[in-house]
Every structure is written in C-alpha cells, then in structure tokens.
Amino acid sequence: MPTSLPTTVPSPLISQTLAPAIEETPGVPHAGSDEGEFQVPTMTLRDEQVSARTFAELSLRTPMELLEMEFPPTDNYVGNGIVAKGQASAIIGPPGIGKSMIITQLGMSMVLERPFMDLPVNCADKKSLFLQAENSNYRLRMQLNGQFSSLTEDEQRRVDAHFTFHTIENGYDSELRLKGRSADAVARCLNRVKPDVVFVDPLNAFAKGSLNTDDGMMDTLQELIRLAKEANPDAAVVFVHHTRTDGKAVLEAVGPSRGNYGRGSKALHGVSRGTLNIAAGHPDDSSKILVACGKNSNGPDFEAFGALRSPDTLLFERDPSFCLDVWKQVMSGKPAGRLLPTPERVAEFVEDRPLTRQDLVEAIKEEFGCAKSKAYQAIIDAQTQTIVRGPDRLFRSIKL
Numbered sequence: 001m002p003t004s005l006p007t008t009v010p011s012p013l014i015s016q017t018l019a020p021a022i023e024e025t026p027g028v029p030h031a032g033s034d035e036g037e038f039q040v041p042t043m044t045l046r047d048e049q050v051s052a053r054t055f056a057e058l059s060l061r062t063p064m065e066l067l068e069m070e071f072p073p074t075d076n077y078v079g080n081g082i083v084a085k086g087q088a089s090a091i092i093g094p095p096g097i098g099k100s101m102i103i104t105q106l107g108m109s110m111v112l113e114r115p116f117m118d119l120p121v122n123c124a125d126k127k128s129l130f131l132q133a134e135n136s137n138y139r140l141r142m143q144l145n146g147q148f149s150s151l152t153e154d155e156q157r158r159v160d161a162h163f164t165f166h167t168i169e170n171g172y173d174s175e176l177r178l179k180g181r182s183a184d185a186v187a188r189c190l191n192r193v194k195p196d197v198v199f200v201d202p203l204n205a206f207a208k209g210s211l212n213t214d215d216g217m218m219d220t221l222q223e224l225i226r227l228a229k230e231a232n233p234d235a236a237v238v239f240v241h242h243t244r245t246d247g248k249a250v251l252e253a254v255g256p257s258r259g260n261y262g263r264g265s266k267a268l269h270g271v272s273r274g275t276l277n278i279a280a281g282h283p284d285d286s287s288k289i290l291v292a293c294g295k296n297s298n299g300p301d302f303e304a305f306g307a308l309r310s311p312d313t314l315l316f317e318r319d320p321s322f323c324l325d326v327w328k329q330v331m332s333g334k335p336a337g338r339l340l341p342t343p344e345r346v347a348e349f350v351e352d353r354p355l356t357r358q359d360l361v362e363a364i365k366e367e368f369g370c371a372k373s374k375a376y377q378a379i380i381d382a383q384t385q386t387i388v389r390g391p392d393r394l395f396r397s398i399k400l
Helices: 016-021 048-054 063-068 099-112 137-148 153-162 181-193 214-231 249-253 265-271 324-331 343-348 357-368 372-382
Strands: 076-078 088-093 128-132 163-165 197-201 236-242 274-280 288-296 305-309 316-318 387-389 395-397
Touching (some): 088 265, 088 288, 099 153, 099 197, 099 236, 099 316, 128 181, 214 236, 343 372, 343 387, 357 372
Parallel strands (some): 088 236, 088 274, 197 236
Antiparallel strands (some): 274 288, 288 305, 305 316, 387 395
C-alpha cells in the first residue's frame, strides 16, 4: 500500500458531491473563483470518509512497489500510447481542418477496437464524453450520419452506448470557461457520465485564464484533469487545441519544432503525454491532411503520414500516395524542383532493385520533377549515407 505525506494544504477544488457536508463562510470565494487568493471555507465534516475525499493526500511508493506493478498492453489505447489510460493527450490543428470529425473517429476506434488511420488500437468499449463547444446539433447530426453509415447496426448500437456529447441548446451550454459556477457545471457533467476518455473541444472554450500565458494554460489543463479524475481516476483526457496563426506554423507540424505547433504550446507540450499534430495536406484540397507525431512519452514516434477524408463517410483513411518531401515543398510555396529529395527518399528507389546512375537519375527526375543536375546532386548527397555503389557500378540501398 502507498504511504502518504501529512496533509497540510486543502485541495483547491471542493467536489460538488461534498457540498452538503460543507458550510462556507459568507464572503469567502468558492472553489474555482478568481476573486483573490483561495481561502479555506469553514467546514463541518460529517465523518472521516468525507474528510478523506475533501483533502487529497500525495501518494508515495517505493521502487519495489513500482516494479511489482503490472500495466497491461490495453492501457495504451491508441498508437502505442499516444492516448493512454489515465493520461493527458492533445490533438492540435488549425480551424476547419476537421478536428471534431477526427476525435469522433478516434472515439469510435476505441469502442470497436479498430485501427485509427492505421495506428494500432489496443482497447474496446471505452466510454467517451465529448465536451464540445462549437458544433450545433444540426452539425453533429450531419457528421454522425456520415460516420455511422460505415458501421453495421450492431456497431452503431455499441458506439451509441459508449458516446455522450455535450450539446449547445441553451445559454448555459455556452458558458463553459472554468470560472465560478461554470466549473461546477462541467464537474456535474463529468460525474454523470464518468467517461473513460474525455475530449475537450476546443480547449480555449474551457479556459480558466489566458491560454497565451504559461500560468493560464497550466491552470486550465490542471483544472480539467482534476475534474475528469474526480469523475473517473482512470480517465484519459484529450485536449483539442488550435495551432499558431503565423505562416510558419504549418511546416512546424513535423521536424524539430513540432512541439511548438500549438498556441501556448510550452505548457501543453509538457502536460501532454502524447500529441497528434494535424495540418493541411494540400493548400487547395481540404480533404487531405497531414498527421504527425508531436510527442509520445509512452513509446516511439510514428512517421508522419497523409490521410484523405471520404466525402461519404467523413472518415479519414491513410493516403498511400503521400510523400512528406513533396508535402514540404508544396506547403512552403516553392515551385517544383526547388527542393532536393532527401537521402532517405533516394534510397527508396533502390531498396527493391539496384539501378545504374542513369536510371536512378531518371527515376528521381520523374518523381520530383527536378532538373538532371539536381538529381545528380541528390545522389551525391545520399552516397555513404543511404546508398552505395558496388563493383558492378549499380546503386543499392545500404539497408540491403
């Protein structure tokens, strides 16, 4: 059993289920209030059980206790831990990219245990709560009508039994910022559903403070995680957030700056254990997206891939024709032939069969639309890194 530190500071959030056992001093701000520093209300505790629930204690474990713990593979819900039991994740993308459709598809995958755009799914029958603040009932119906058309009647019943949407039907449904009584309303919603997975869409609708500051972002994330875990200690929380609005943001969905893709991303990147970066797949085709791994603390990153949205089912499927180098070239606005193929891409031409220099040059020219001189330069850059020329004067992939 874990040992615990002595309790000296009360939890800043008093669960609504405990409200009848608490008598607040008039004029003292309640939990979630921004009116000055939080003060401990005067309370009458009815029994020790209420006291234990009200004042959280920090948990401690020894190395042997941790080593004796077992974590089944099913705890890694999606993508080798991108979404995992009891952990926070993020899905980041620009407005209008289809994030709401993506998270509904993700939730369906966690009910039916089917791959999510070819990413592995290791769980089934996970109950999802969509705390959403942007889509009307008409829009939700249109979206679900398309996505449910891909399911059998039995699959539709399973998803229906495991999905709950917060809908916008009155003024209170739009007052979601975690200030004052709004935090209590969100807590009641979570306690009614007790979800396995909570999707917060979009994060800024539930902001406790400014998401452009580390403190405001951290306060919001911690409050949402705390509320979700009061309803279900094992709940996974998926934050749906917008990208930065500057012109460079799209290209930072991949590469060394991928952790800086979202607004206020420093705090969000730290809290999230797994992040999906979503970007436009083509400037002139809204059905194409790029899916990249912004972070995965639980396992290896997956390689960025392209996906296509079906006009009928509104589900995204992997695009086998996607090329990351071509995507970077198109999204950077540079004309064809301006960028050289990477050494890794050059090696792909000779993975299955060796080629002469002339044949390799022609294959690169045809694929990338570049000049002969650039194709020769790409081969020079790839030599000793990813390809090698043998005594027979044929190029082969070093992987071979």
